[in-house]
Amino acid sequence: MRLWIAVIVASAGCAVLKLAGYVVPARFLESAIAKRVLEALPVTLLSSLIAVSTFATGSHLLLDSRGAGLAVAFVLVAIRAPFLVVVVGACVTAAGVHALYP
């Protein structure tokens, strides 16, 4: 039930956000401050997501196999590897480290 609520509310909310762009006057969305906020949000949210889903488990900070996987992901992105290589490379590294130090 909890998952259903998340799925439905997030889907409906994201549709409303898309619709808003077609309905709200463009001058509001194209204002300098709105533009800056809307362009910065993905950057700040994605980096928060990266940090927390790699270095936290529940309410504890933890350095484990995920850290190794993330480091590999950074290197692969830096050398412009394709998306699949980035994700698989990170997963294989994390799995390897987890197998060595469970």
Place this chain on the structure above:
Amino acid sequence: MRSAGARIAGLSLGLHASMAAPHDDQPSELRATAHRRIRNRALTIGVSVVPFGLSFGAVSVETHLSLVQICLLSLVLFSGASQFALVSVISGGGALFSAVGTALLLGTRNGLYAARINALLRPKGWRRIVMVQTTIDETTAMAVAEASNGYAAWAFWATALSVYVLWNLSTIVGALAGNALGSPASTGLDVAGPAAFVALLAPRLTGARMRLTALASGAIALATVPFVPVGAPILLGGLLGVALLLAFSR
């Protein structure tokens, strides 16, 4: 960040030339060439979202979402970063509010894209409804890129169809494959989310200011982990990061 160059031969998008109304004054050969170029580019972009869809499907299964729920997210929410964020926060044990809040905040940029597409194409009736649904990074980028050639509408629709079909197909395949895999830690799938986010983040780090903002947000999120409910650090890092950027860019 795209797995460029991949093109599926023989996979027809089923679009025909009649879909593009303007440009009747141009020689048909030129138009055909432009359409072929756009169709190939749209297919390439569609193929490039497949690995992302596969990862999303596989990770979602680990979060105990049902196949129907996973498919609904790809069919209705249809915004990769928001979908992945939702699943990521839920699998980390985060509260509903944090999971949905993160997904929605990531979805705000689609509103900006929608304003651009609306100014460019002025869709009416059913086209508008379908356009609302398919207004995402890929379709906006293609429409804007082709605007100067007068093929914005064609580029939008070709990309929308290609990405929508391939995103949903790859989600299902990923979910089915995820079912067959083992625990997230032993398969390394627990790092699939972060790795995907790094790939999404990198092209947005335009300049030193954005890089600093990204670092600050991550640090704020981590610093708050022990003190606030699970999931909330992501919202805090996201919002305070933007606040910092605004404060320092006056």
